[in-house]
Amino acid sequence: MGKLVICDHPLIQHKLTFIRDVRTNTKDFREHVDEVATLMAYEITRDIPLETITVQTPVTETESKVISGRMLGLIPILRAGLGMLEGVLKLLPAAKVGHVGLFRDPDTLQPVEYYIKLPTDVQERELIVIDPMLATGGSAIAAITSLKKRGCTQIKMMNLIAAPEGVAAVQEAHPDVDIYVAALDSHLNEHGYIVPGLGDAGDRLYGTK
Ligand code: URA
Numbered sequence: 001m002g003k004l005v006i007c008d009h010p011l012i013q014h015k016l017t018f019i020r021d022v023r024t025n026t027k028d029f030r031e032h033v034d035e036v037a038t039l040m041a042y043e044i045t046r047d048i049p050l051e052t053i054t055v056q057t058p059v060t061e062t063e064s065k066v067i068s069g070r071m072l073g074l075i076p077i078l079r080a081g082l083g084m085l086e087g088v089l090k091l092l093p094a095a096k097v098g099h100v101g102l103f104r105d106p107d108t109l110q111p112v113e114y115y116i117k118l119p120t121d122v123q124e125r126e127l128i129v130i131d132p133m134l135a136t137g138g139s140a141i142a143a144i145t146s147l148k149k150r151g152c153t154q155i156k157m158m159n160l161i162a163a164p165e166g167v168a169a170v171q172e173a174h175p176d177v178d179i180y181v182a183a184l185d186s187h188l189n190e191h192g193y194i195v196p197g198l199g200d201a202g203d204r205l206y207g208t209k
Contacts, residue, residue: 002177004167006184007043012036016182020198026207037087040158044180073125077143081130083205100143111142123151132201134162135194137169144174161185163194
């Protein structure tokens with residue numbers, strides 16, 4: 001079973017309150033999401049491997065650590081995932097970025113992939129799938145399945161807010177994927193919104209409502 005990590009750093013929790021607040025305007029919402037994404041990037045990379053190298057300081061030669069292992073790939077799910085992308089890139093500027101676009105078929109209610117563009121070496125990278133809201137888990141599961149079909153094996157998920165239903169669905173479908181969230185909320189309502197949540201993340205990021 002993949003682990004669920006709640007990023008409970010006070011700065012993340014403080015900013016999340018303003019993200020939730022219905023009075024927060026589009027500009028401030030986007031800025032807070034960007035900042036939380038940067039802070040979450042710090043948490044999600046906590047376990048990436050290091051190796052020791054020798055470095056010459058102005059004073060002496062010493063051993064010191066640098067990041068080793070797989071290179072990273074960021075996979076925002078369109079469109080709301082884009083709202084967290086730049087914040088993550090601030091800490092991980094060398095990561096490559098792939099995009100996955102999904103819509104929900106109105107008849108089957110299943111996610112349909114309408115766009116995918118990935119780095120050519122994506123299967124050699126450790127991937128972070130980014131989507132602010134983990135609601136039913138349908139999009140996340142479809143995106144991760146799509147990545148695995150292309151040979152990707154090391155995948156983590158980053159969400160601002162998750163519903164227990166979405167976490168359970170992803171953990172069942174992809175038990176190898178760890179999920180990092182800023183908050184685990186109460187439930188989904190009859191319209192598929194996370195409660196208490198923050199409303200529609202895409203609309204609030206881009207002012208489309
Ligand atoms: N997507 C959103 O943007 N908000 C929710 O609450 C659920 C899914």
